[in-house]
Amino acid sequence: xxxxxxxxxxxxxxxxxxxxxxxxxxxxxxxxxxxxxxxxxxxxxxxxxxxxxxxxxxxxxxxxxxxxxxxxxxxxxxxxxxxxxxxxxxxxxxxxxxxxxxxxxxxxxxxxxxxxxxxxxxxxxxxxxxxxxxxxxxxxxxxxxxxxxxxxxxxxxxxxxxxxxxxxxxxxxxxxxxxxxxxxxxxxxxxxxxxxxxxxxxxxxxxxxxxxxxxxxxxxxxxxxxxxxxxxxxxxxxxxxxxxxxxxxxxxxxxxxxxxxxxxxxxx
Numbered sequence: 389x390x391x392x393x394x395x396x397x398x399x400x401x402x403x404x405x406x407x408x409x410x411x412x413x414x415x416x417x418x419x420x421x422x423x424x425x426x427x428x429x430x431x432x433x434x435x436x437x438x439x440x441x442x443x444x445x446x447x448x449x450x451x452x453x454x455x456x457x458x459x460x461x462x463x464x465x466x467x468x469x470x471x472x473x474x475x476x477x478x479x480x481x482x483x484x485x486x487x488x489x490x491x492x493x494x495x496x497x498x499x500x501x502x503x504x505x506x507x508x509x510x511x512x513x514x515x516x517x518x519x520x521x522x523x524x525x526x527x528x529x530x531x532x533x534x535x536x537x538x539x540x541x542x543x544x545x546x547x548x549x550x551x552x553x554x555x556x557x558x559x560x561x562x563x564x565x566x567x568x569x570x571x572x573x574x575x576x577x578x579x580x581x582x583x584x585x586x587x588x589x590x591x592x593x594x595x596x597x598x599x600x601x602x603x604x605x606x607x608x609x610x611x612x613x614x615x616x617x618x619x620x621x622x623x624x625x626x627x628x629x630x631x632x633x634x635x636x637x638x639x640x641x642x643x644x645x646x647x648x649x650x651x652x653x654x655x656x
Contacts, residue, residue: 399441403493406434410486413479424478425469431482432462435489442496449497450645453516458488460520461527468560472552477531497645514578518571519637522609525564526634529627532557536623558626562616565630569609572637576606601640608633 409431413424439459442452462485465477535554552560579599612629615621621629 394445395441399438402434402441403438403489406431406438406489407486409434410482410489413482414486421478424482428462428478428482428485429466431485432459432466435459435462435485438489439492442492447497447499449495450642451492451495452497453519453642453645454488455492456516457520457523458485460517461485461523464521464524464564465527472556477527481527495646514571515575515641518568518575519641521564521568521571522605522630522634522637525561525568525630528557528561528564529630532561533624533627558622561626561630562613565609565633566613569606569613572602572606572609576602596644598640598644601636601643605633605636605640608636 409427412427416423435455436459439452439455443456462481465481469478531552532554535552535557539554608629612621612626612633615629616626
């Protein structure tokens, strides 16, 4: 279903305000850092309110999942920017937040079944948090690769002038991968042992596309963490593992729901 009309008019006003606040950093020719930060903060708050209203309406799908993941990335960035003021990715994150919010509005998902367990929202929250943390790790992998490229182009520059030191970016990236791995492990175990209670007897644990891609993503993250611990994996190879894990996990839920909701026009 596209552009649900069940929301009040002020919901769309709030969503439009968030989109404009996300767009400002990209549209301004030479924005001041403080103006960009203020605009991103207003967009983050508005985006969160839009998400809360949309999720409490009892609908979910690939669009809201993408929107939640982007909002979680921005939440982590808000904390990190306080700890590491030299981080330089505000404009890229503004674009990410705006696009994800727009997709969530255009494709609001389908209504959740009243027959599902009361614990299903908590189970879904852990799953989405795993997605979000892996998305954060992907952003850090991209920042790490960008910093490496800048250092090769200008080897005489101090690393502090191009953002966080590589070791700090790498440490943060692996920390978020570990957190995502733990949450995804709990989500998969809950689906394995309590799938019938969560989804009903007709939708207990099944080896469908969502499950297979989730397990593949879990294996990729586990192998990356093992390689880091045992053999000191780092740099370009580690970043590629993060990208692959994120793609697999994205295909697991977002990809399958996109096919069901948009291509097949079916209620999952």
